[in-house]
Amino acid sequence: MSTHLKTAWGYIRRSPFQALAVSFVLTLTFFVSTVVYVLVYSSSKMLTYFETRPQIIAFIKSDVKDTEIADLQHRLEEDAQIRDVKYVSKEEALSIYQEATSDNPLLGQLVSPSIFPASLEFSVNDLSFAQNAINNVKGENIVDSVGFTAALGGETSLDDVIGRLKTVTNYVRIGGITFVGLLTITSLVILLVITGMRVVARREEVEILNLIGATKGFIRSPLVIEASIYTIAGVVMGWAIAFISVLYLSPSIVGYFGDIPILPKDALGLFKLFGAILGIEFFAGAILALAGSLVTISRVKKAR
Structure with a gap:
């Protein structure tokens, strides 16, 4: 060699x-x-x-029982297309708002937790699943409205x-x-x-x-x-x-x-x-x- x-x-x-x-x-x-x-x-x-980062937020109606919210949260967690399901109470929503407006404390003092709806936040494993997930959550009786946080576009531009x-x-x-x-x-x-x-x-x-x-x-x-x-x-x-x-x-x-x-x-x-x-x-x-x-x-x- x-x-x-x-x-x-x-x-x-x-x-x-x-x-x-x-x-x-x-x-x-x-x-x-x-x-x-x-x-x-x-x-x-x-x-x-960008397929998994956008978050879907289901805003809950004010007169909904905790058991109904827990049931919806459990069903979302069981869905293979959905991940990172999180419940955000009214108090937590207020805390998030106050943190976001920390540079202007007066804005945080003028609001109360009652004006913030509770919500269920979750992401999808693939962005192509988002439209179907949004439609399913919208059909729930306890859901008032659904928001979609995507920097690249809103719900209408997912595809x-x-x-x-x-x-x-x-x-x-x-x-x-x-x-x-x-x-x-x-x-x-x-x-x-x-x-x-x-x-x-x-x-x-x-x-x-x-x-x-x-x-x-x-x-x-x-x-x-x-x-x-x-x-x-x-x-x-x-x-x-x-x-x-x-x-x-x-x-x-x-x-x-x-x-x-x-x-x-x-x-x-x-x-x-x-x-x-x-x-x-x-x-x-x-x-x-x-x-x-x-x-x-x-x-x-x-x-x-």
Whole structure:
């Protein structure tokens, strides 16, 4: 193995500019791949956030018994489409109002709990469930009215909101995959050109090795190792550049988006995300190196 590694390293040292060219393209490919992975992750997290964040508020009529409210709350908690059901009493509603108007205490002193209705607040597991949940709650006799807290639009625009978010996410995924695919094809072509030049340079050497009884694996190994060195270098450098860039920008990004978990907020979560990306890219790099080597090996057979 060490002999094959030395041979492959010798090929690289004899043609440093060719090695730099293929390494640069592979680095660019895996840098863009890492960025695309992060964008897909972030867009998916954003979509999930806006699907589950909006809150539905069912305002209860003033003459309703506590048992009736508890019964409705229990039925909502049993619904698989609904989560985080919470009962807010009149006193709690007043407290929330006073906290929201803490910069002007006079506003809080002018109201009493009696003017605030009790309510049941809950979220849905998917924004597409919201319209059905609102209609069901509106049909309850103890419910006076239903409110919907969604920054992207009101009750009438739910379908449009979810449709736009999913469209943007799909565009990011399709566009990113297409761009990465084009770069991967470019990398494969350049890898084939470089290793193909090795085949031409080794034609006589291959014939001599064949005459003295060298195995096919012995002849092919330096080419496979050389392609692997290029892809490993490209994966590591491309991933490292993207990781350092995101690590540098993540405080600003996380601060800008606030509660939206567009990126992991803790260092461990960020390392896990990029660790998974690195593993995927090593696997993709191995396939790329193997594909380039197989095509090159077929040329070795012709040279023999």
